[in-house]
Amino acid sequence: MDPLNFVNLIQSALAATGILGGLLLWLTKTKEFKGIAFLLFTIALGSCINILEETGLTREIYLISPVFIMLFGPMTYLAAKLLIDKELNKVQWWHLFPVIPLLFFTSYTYLVIGIGTVWRFAYAFLTITLLLKYKQTMDEERSDSEDFSLNWLVWILAVTTMFNLIDLIRLNVQQIIPYELNVLGQGINNAIWLVVVMIITIKLQSQQKIPKITEKPTAPDTIKHSTKNDYSSLFEELDKLITLNQWFLKPRLTLNDLSVLTGLQTRDISRAINVITEKSFNEYINNYRVNYVFTTIEKNTEKTLSDIAADAGFSSKASFNKVFKEISGMTPTEYKCRKEV
Template identity: 30%
Template sequence: MDFIFSIGIFACLFFFILLINKKNKSIPDHILAIWMLAIALHLTSTYINILGYWELYPHLIGITVPFPFFYGPMLYLYIQYSIQDYSQFKFLDYLHFLPIALSYGYMVPFFFTYTEEEKRLVDQGLVNDFGLFSQLMVFAFILSGLSYSILSYRKLNKHEQLIADNFSNSENLDLNWLKSFIWGIALLFITVTLVLIAKEVIEVPFPFYPDLIFYAMLVGAILMLGYYGIRHQHIFTDHEVIDLKSMSNNAYQKSNLKEELAGDKHEQLITLMKEEKPYLAPTLTLSDLAEQLDLSSHHLSQIINQFEQQNFNDFVNKYRVEEFIQRAHKDSHFSFLALALDSGFNSKSTFNAVFRKQKGVTPSQYMSAQMKKAS
């Protein structure tokens, strides 16, 4: 138990220091730094309670009780500001922390009017002044955590769709790790729910402190965030937030693009892809291609969706896969990776993932089958 809390507190403070010392801090950096500090304080408060210090210093009782209300909003706001480039925190976002303010407001009499002995009795459950409040808080914590996890996941899904509609290579914009982190937070609150049902309803006699499960999972989520932040996503170093607000393709739902013109532009698009091969540029975006066709990004997105039944990412990568196959037949002495890079892919992992998605098999399996057919 000591090990879990020590690792968690140290990790949170370490990440907090990295974030506050980061140059050119963005809003997500500030959000994550505050979140790490809040978790560190929450873990510290819980740990000293387990060690018996609340009994010795009863004025510490309840100081961090509302802190779990930080988890859901911080997760949601971190994702929101990571995928949208805002220069400052919006006023309405402060409303996410209203439950924390209301909780502390309700606890004011406890903090300032109860004696040390009265606080001990409340903490031990011998005085039921805050019994209903405690039950409501637990229910609200769980509801908050699960609700914000769902909202965060939906927002991330919409963002990924926007990326697929605007970028031909999205490896540097991949946020699957963040989806995993959201699942981890959601699983944490689901576990809390199950443990509470087992402890309070079924009355399962746990041979250990059951809340330790929650804190162990919380520390695991923190370490996961740190791993991806340091190894892959540059959370703790300088990075650029890509603004996709102006790239939303919802506008073509009320498009003024005429059907005849759309058909002509689609033919021009196919001719362009076949003859000039713009897809060979790894950094090709929807706006780049739209400019070559003298179209708006919204209209080009509409044409690709309407005529090809694909998003921009799949449409471009379809040509890259076919380009690779042609090159592999002609230049079999080159490695698959070299041919893939020449075909417009920007990495081996992206190439393999796209090829399997397009053809249902790996590149080597596909080419082996092609060679057997030819022979």
């Protein structure tokens, strides 16, 4: 048995954190978190197998660890798919099938690592695309889409993919680089995954229940070939009703809510807003909310920003601050201070 080194200690911490994070998410009542929980369990298992192989306990029996490089890609994609769609069909499970044949070729370590890394990059791209489309659809459906944003997960995937590329280079040149440098690179890679597992666990524990998509996003080609004349009268009627009744002040206003209030079809409302204002439903509603905040601050500077934000329909302080700065170019506090001077 080979002695343990600092990398194995990090791997042990990663295994423990993966198991704990997986249990915390698995035991929640939110079933769509179970895919992420299973992913964390798999990361923990991969770390345990790495320790067993690197210390020589199972290395001579059979080499398994290279297969995990290929496994993480489709598992991450399926976990994100379950998070968004709330269920997986039987066909989608076939994403894991290509991993099985590689189990019989793990003696060709570098070949398996190379194939697995390319596979992982491909699935990282698919997963990021899936998450960005979800955010786009939420923007078209909800005024509070920022509260359910999974952009943090997109950043995690982008960063880990970049480090996976660097680690692939290390794996392929480890025969010609000093042992200490190789071990340091391995340690850094495992430390990054340790941090990633902790971030995922904490973020999902604090994340509100993620809404399911109810409408397919309007096809870009449909919007592109629509003219303002096609929707001008409908938008005028819609905009008049929204401003007259101040429906934009309704917290967590959705496209479906607006459809019930106006009697118009959700698709017609969405297209009218997209074509005439060239904004998403989320941007359109939040513009009115920020203008309401402007007016309220000018009229009553004694009111707290939290109260003003709640009156304007914002459901959280974080989304209020983000939206306000995007539209005004300054934070709510900065704007309020300028008006008080």
